[in-house]
Amino acid sequence: xxxxxxxxxxxxxxxxxxxxxxxxxxxxxxxxxxxxxxxxxxxxxxxxxxxxxxxxxxxxxxxxxxxxxxxxxxxxxxxxxxxxxxxxxxxxxxxxxxxxxxxxxxxxxxxxxxxxxxxxxxxxxxxxxxxxxxxxxxxxxxxx
Amino acid sequence: xxxxxxxxxxxxxxxxxxxxxxxxxxxxxxxxxxxxxxxxxxxxxxxxxxxxxxxxxxxxxxxxxxxxxxxxxxxxxxxxxxxxxxxxxxxxxxxxxxxxxxxxxxxxxxxxxxxxxxxxxxxxxxxxxxxxxxxxxxxxxxxxxxxxxxxxxxxxxxxxxxx
Numbered sequence: 001x002x003x004x005x006x007x008x009x010x011x012x013x014x015x016x017x018x019x020x021x022x023x024x025x026x027x028x029x030x031x032x033x034x035x036x037x038x039x040x041x042x043x044x045x046x047x048x049x050x051x052x053x054x055x056x057x058x059x060x061x062x063x064x065x066x067x068x069x070x071x072x073x074x075x076x077x078x079x080x081x082x083x084x085x086x087x088x089x090x091x092x093x094x095x096x097x098x099x100x101x102x103x104x105x106x107x108x109x110x111x112x113x114x115x116x117x118x119x120x121x122x123x124x125x126x127x128x129x130x131x132x133x134x135x136x137x138x139x140x141x142x143x144x
Numbered sequence: 145x146x147x148x149x150x151x152x153x154x155x156x157x158x159x160x161x162x163x164x165x166x167x168x169x170x171x172x173x174x175x176x177x178x179x180x181x182x183x184x185x186x187x188x189x190x191x192x193x194x195x196x197x198x199x200x201x202x203x204x205x206x207x208x209x210x211x212x213x214x215x216x217x218x219x220x221x222x223x224x225x226x227x228x229x230x231x232x233x234x235x236x237x238x239x240x241x242x243x244x245x246x247x248x249x250x251x252x253x254x255x256x257x258x259x260x261x262x263x264x265x266x267x268x269x270x271x272x273x274x275x276x277x278x279x280x281x282x283x284x285x286x287x288x289x290x291x292x293x294x295x296x297x298x299x300x301x302x303x304x305x306x307x
Contacts, residue, residue, distance in 0.1 A: 028147050028148045029148060029301070031237040031238055033237050037233035037234070038233050038234055038235075040230075040234065042207060042209060042234055044227075045226075045227030045228075046227070047230075
C-alpha cells in the first residue's frame, strides 16, 4: 500500500518538474521585449474600448448558484450509479437523503420565484421581494 | 531581453547551443495567417493538402500570441497598416515577417495611383523575406519560407553581437 502512495508521490514530483523546468528554460532562453503595445489586449488588431469590468445582471448569480448545486449532484450521482449494484441498500438510502436535501432546496428556490427569469411579479412577497408587486395583491409597491 | 540572450563569447559550447536553438526555432515557425487579398488564396492553397506547409513545420495560427512568422499576404491599405503594425507588436519574440506578393513588398499595381495603399509593408514593420509575384505561386511561397528558415537557423541567439 505504501508503495502505491510512493508511485503517486513520484507522479506528483514528475508533474511538478514537467511544469517548472520548461518555465525555467523559457525564462533563460526566450527573448523578452515587453512594450505597452505588446502587452495590450488582443482584439484582432483593434484598440480595445472601455473596461472589461462590465456589470452582469444579478439574476445570473442565482441561476449560476442553482446550476452549480445540481451540477455537483450529477457528479456524485454518476459514480454512485456505476457501482450501484455492489453497494446495496445503504448507499441507496444515503443517496436518497442527499437528493432529498437538494430537492428541498429546489422547492425553496422554485417557491421563491428564482427560477423565473422575469420577476416583475412574484407569487409570495417575502423578505427581499416584499416591495415588489405580488400576484395576490396586484398593487405596485416600490420599484418593480 | 532574455537572461542568456547575446551574453556569451563565441566558443564550441555556445555555438552548439546556438545551433540547437536555431534548429528548434527554424523547424517550427508557426505562421500568423494574415490574408488581406488574393495572395491569401495562394497562402491557403500552400497550407492545404497539396503543398502541405505542415511538412516544413508550419501551422497556421489565428492569434499573434501563438505565432512566430507573420505572412502579410496581400494589399495593405493605409487603414489596415495600423492594424498590421499593432498585430506585429503583439506577436511573441522572436518574430519574423514575410511580405508575400508585390502589393506587400512595394504596393504592386497600386504603386502609382493607389492613394489608399501602403507602398510596401516594410514601411511599418521590419520585413525578413520578400516574395515577388502577383500573386506568388505556392512554390514561390515555400521557397520564401525555406529562405526564412535558413535565416532563423543562421541567427546566433546566445552569442554576443559585435557592435
